[in-house]
Amino acid sequence: MWEHWRQDWIYRLLAVGLAIILWIYVTGEQNPTGAKVVRVPLETVNLKEGLVVADRPEDVQVRVEGRKAVINNLLPRDVHAYVDLREAKVGDNLLPVRVEAPEGINIIHINPSQVAVKIDKIEQIQLPVQVSLVGTPAGGYRALEPVIKPSQVIVSGSAAILKSIGRVYVEAQIDQARGNFLAQLPVKVADRDGHPLEEWLSLNPQVVETFIPVVQDMPSKIVAVRPQLSGEVAGGYTIDRVILQPEVVEVFAPYKLLASLDYINTAPINIAGATKNVTVETNLEIPSGVQVGSFPRVRVVVEIKKTDVQAEGTVNPGRAS
Incomplete structure (x- = not known):
């Protein structure tokens, strides 16, 4: 019997190898793998109190791999890309990008793998809130001077961002209005070119009471x-x-x-x-x-x-x- 096994061992090993290859082939056919590049918003974590992010990339590209069924349903929000600012200092920092993906998804490449993040100390200024009217009242009516409570807000952020502020405002929708407008409106901040700046700043308060008298054209x-x-x-x-x-x-x-x-x-x-x-x-x-x-x-x-x-x-x- 021992002699018989010694004579057939090559064939036995070959049979096992063929079985493994066949299993891999069948599994691959039923669950093929695929790759995908997703653009993921870049977040920051663990920033020390009293500091603020003055500049950083908005997103990174992440190449992932996994079963096609999973890859095809993968959304950018399913992948978490972030920079840990625990050791960041005031000024320019070159820090690695970390990525977390769902189970069964492999991270193949991150572009860029390191990003420049600028950190500043938080400063504060007090600015008046303007009212931007959207639309016009109905015929025979007119809008009078708005009243805002409070009329000013505290804006906190880096010195560079604070200097770039063009206006602080709320948007009031008064199109075809036939009576007074009263609402709690979120405060918005824009730079001198009209681009929003809310992501880089904090506001106190974030909402103001806005009253716009809309009256008939009467004495x-x-x-x-x-x-x-x-x-x-x-x-x-x-x-x-x-x-x-x-x-x-x-x-x-x-x-x-x-x-x-x-x-x-x-x-x-x-x-x-x-x-x-x-x-x-x-x-x-x-x-x-x-x-x-x-x-x-x-x-x-x-x-x-x-x-x-x-x-x-x-x-x-x-x-x-």
């Missing part, structure tokens, strides 16, 4: 704002003065309504039992048929003080003749 008039106080202050106290912001508003209405309109009340302000200043932001009570050309809210400060303890008619000894 206008400036009228006073009158505080409508409700209740009485506590005993021994009195109202010193009332401060309004704004004190007057522009109103739009037919001539007949304007003729009898001299002021607009605020909503009732409760001062019952007050012993200290009352500060509120309240609405205006706008009469029917009247439109207001400013933000329809008013800040009211009711200053309250103690009354003079000296009774009326009593002669002040210090002033007696």
